[in-house]
Amino acid sequence: VGLAQMLRNQYGPESVILSDIKKPPAHVYTSGPFVYADVLDYNHLRELIINNRITWLVHYSALLSAVGEANVALARKINITGLHNILDLAQENCLRLFVPSTIGAFGPSSPRDPAPDLCVQRPRTIYGVSKVHGELMGEYLHHKYGLDFRCLRYPGVISVNTPPGGGTTDYAVQIFHDALSTGHHECYLRPDTRLPMMHISDCHRATVEFMQTPECQLSLRTYNIAAMSFTPEEVAQEIRKHLPHLKVTYNPDSVRQTIADSWPVRFDDSNARRDWGWAPAFGLEELVKDMLANRNHSHKLLKTIHQC
Numbered sequence: 610v611g612l613a614q615m616l617r618n619q620y621g622p623e624s625v626i627l628s629d630i631k632k633p634p635a636h637v638y639t640s641g642p643f644v645y646a647d648v649l650d651y652n653h654l655r656e657l658i659i660n661n662r663i664t665w666l667v668h669y670s671a672l673l674s675a676v677g678e679a680n681v682a683l684a685r686k687i688n689i690t691g692l693h694n695i696l697d698l699a700q701e702n703c704l705r706l707f708v709p710s711t712i713g714a715f716g717p718s719s720p721r722d723p724a725p726d727l728c729v730q731r732p733r734t735i736y737g738v739s740k741v742h743g744e745l746m747g748e749y750l751h752h753k754y755g756l757d758f759r760c761l762r763y764p765g766v767i768s769v770n771t772p773p774g775g776g777t778t779d780y781a782v783q784i785f786h787d788a789l790s791t792g793h794h795e796c797y798l799r800p801d802t803r804l805p806m807m808h809i810s811d812c813h814r815a816t817v818e819f820m821q822t823p824e825c826q827l828s829l830r831t832y833n834i835a836a837m838s839f840t841p842e843e844v845a846q847e848i849r850k851h852l853p854h855l856k857v858t859y860n861p862d863s864v865r866q867t868i869a870d871s872w873p874v875r876f877d878d879s880n881a882r883r884d885w886g887w888a889p890a891f892g893l894e895e896l897v898k899d900m901l902a903n904r905n906h907s908h909k910l911l912k913t914i915h916q917c
């Protein structure tokens with residue numbers, strides 16, 4: 610939604626169509642075109658592309674790491690079969706295609722500190738396997754048929770407005786909501802689990818800047834992007850500078866802890882910085898200030914709406 614907003618500001622509100630299989634909240638529905646689209650329904654996707662003369666496709670639908678492990682068959686369907694539909698349609702209709710990948714595309718045998726763009730990738734989740742598959746398929750179609758495929762490996766993305774979607778990095782969103790509501794967060798990771806993270810506005814800006822980069826500047830089709838890396842204990846300490854009474858207890862969940870322990874602790878994004886000028890705006894301090902200010906604002910707004 611935030612990315613669509615950014616693109617609509619640049620290209621006009623009618624130029625960007627949002628889609629999902631879930632009913633959108635009112636503010637999304639009224640902010641610009643929205644259509645139902647299931648990535649598993651090839652013919653309907655084709656109809657939408659042709660009827661709307663689509664030129665760019667941004668493909669976000671996926672089951673994330675933790676929820677994917679809980680439902681491997683569905684993750685395979687959405688993350689792999691759905692992706693194949695998108696790749697075929699992009700090729701058929703000469704679309705420019707963006708598909709995000711993730712820190713989850715690496716595994717325990719990858720270098721972890723930092724993980725470079727090109728190295729061993731043997732993830733141990735269906736989510737990671739599907740994302741490596743996407744990176745490779747997109748790059749293959751680019752080299753063989755000239756498909757303008759572009760992919761960024763996102764760190765854990767942190768946003769006030771988007772509820773956690775079943776990932777391993779979800780705690781880093783939930784802790785802000787808990788800090789401002791009950792003042793207590795129970796973390797499913799160990800306090801010293803370090804993972805790469807990014808504020809959502811940096812993530813959106815990176816995506817737009819990367820999509821707009823002339824092809825001749827790109828030495829890769831899949832880039833790591835980084836902003837910060839922190840542990841649960843470090844983000845809690847930073848939040849306590851504003852909310853000293855925050856209490857965090859730790860109750861590691863074996864599935865998510867094992868996943869986190871297999872992921873990079875830091876990303877090397879030097880190629881993105883060199884090729885298309887990537888630079889994050891948010892470090893941990895700025896992220897915490899912004900999350901608390903915006904969470905407080907949206908909380909108050911919600912309370913007012915409920916009172917009305």
Ligand SMILES: NC(=O)C1=CN([C@@H]2O[C@H](COP(=O)(O)OP(=O)(O)OC[C@H]3O[C@@H](n4cnc5c(N)ncnc54)[C@H](O)[C@@H]3O)[C@@H](O)[C@H]2O)C=CC1
Pocket residue numbers: 629630631646647648649668669670671672673687691709710711712762763764765766767772773774775776778
């Ligand atoms: N949130 C994060 O921290 C990170 C996200 N990413 C990538 O960004 C993308 C978006 O992630 P999130 O927004 O966090 O995930 P999310 O779980 O919040 O959203 C996924 C969306 O896919 C939709 N979807 C599910 N099945 C579908 C189907 N059959 N057809 C069409 N849509 C369907 C869901 O309704 C949902 O709106 C994913 O590809 C993910 O791998 C990558 C790294 C980090």
Ligand SMILES: CC(=O)[C@H](N)C(=O)O
Pocket residue numbers: 673674675711712713736763764765766775776777778779
């Ligand atoms: C880092 C991701 O890709 C996602 N947030 C997850 O934890 O699965």
